[in-house]
Amino acid sequence: MASVCGTLEVAVWRSASGRVAAWVDRCPHRGMRLSHGFVRGEMLSCIYHGWRFDGAGRCRKIPAHPDLDPPETIRTQSLACLDAQGVIWIASEAPAVAPPDLGNVVPLRSLTFEAGIDAVAAMTGEVPDRSLLRLDAHGPVPPLVLLLQALGPGRSAVHALAAPTGTGALVAASRALEDFRRRTEAQGIAA
Amino acid sequence: MRPTLYDYVLSPSCYKARLMAALVGSELESVAVDFHPGGDHRKPEFLMLNPAGTLPVLTHGGLILTETTAMLVYLVRLAGRCEWLGGEDPASAARVQQWLAFSARLTASLGLARLHDMLGRPADIDAARWAGTLCLRELESALVENRLLGEDFLAGNAPTVADVACFPYVMLAPDGGVSLDPYPAIRAWTRRIRALPGFVEMPGIHRLHDLRPEPGEAEAAA
Structure with a gap:
């Protein structure tokens, strides 16, 4: 799938065995987006000419030259990538600190907001760390953790995790997030 | 005949x-x-x-x-x-009808944006794309809720006419300048549809390459 890391466009994928990798979204051959590619087993194939890359980003097969063992210099540009607590964390360089412990939560859903992360964080009223928000339980809605990812000016992804609970409460949480998005975006239009 | x-x-x-x-x-x-x-x-x-x-x-x-x-x-x-018409109990039958009617809104929004971008048809393109975005958000939320209930398709755990009615204009939304990147549940649903036995393609909608053997390796194995 396609994502972003700062201003970098990124392809994130998971192999059949569950290994995740994040690369600059560009095939080293002709620049096609690797996020348009497809996964077979432990390899990702570019959709354009079928060049196949292993989890470490090294080219392993060039279909137009089936007998060629591709030189190891043909590589995708890899980002640091960590799969923890149901969240895939990516960084353009190896980060100095580990991702925060999110506590006892399970992934709920990801939403795109037509609002920047500052505007999203401001709506919750608490901004000690504008990229990680913890919301208390509210009516049927369980406690939530929101991870805010900037997608560009005026656009963000909100990755929501919820305290483990029953299906009804998770549905309520999903609807509460939509309400939160509507109110956040309306704020931007009013401003 | x-x-x-x-x-x-x-x-x-x-x-x-x-x-x-x-x-x-x-x-x-x-x-x-x-x-x-x-x-x-x-x-x-x-x-x-x-x-x-x-x-x-x-x-x-x-x-x-x-x-x-x-x-x-x-x-x-x-x-x-x-079985493609969904369950016969009142709620199941109504859910199918709900999505069949919804499919007309996809045509009027995402379909209009696509006609504008591909064939130059007159349209208020920003309004068409935003209407399409609101439809996709609605669909995404419904699919998230269905998954929480353990359901894979729009009207339950098996595909119905509702899925077939909604799938094409959603899948081709990028032709009208509306990306599917923001909708992970929709993308997973389109993969389930593209994996169905008997699935056929149209220009812009391909089957899942992942499910087919690597060219060359199939012949080698045969």
């Missing part, structure tokens, strides 16, 4: 009928209509068949159908594959 589909290969609505027939294992006679650039669907001979001047049209014996959702139901019943 097979039903006859008046067909245009780039039309997502025509594709719905072709896809439905393929999924229930039926065959259609096809009559190609030059929708663009010919505009044959607006010519007098075609208006004799369908006064609305829209595609597709499905004829079978004396029956003439001009609404795509009616064609889907007809093809399913004709093939005796009534």
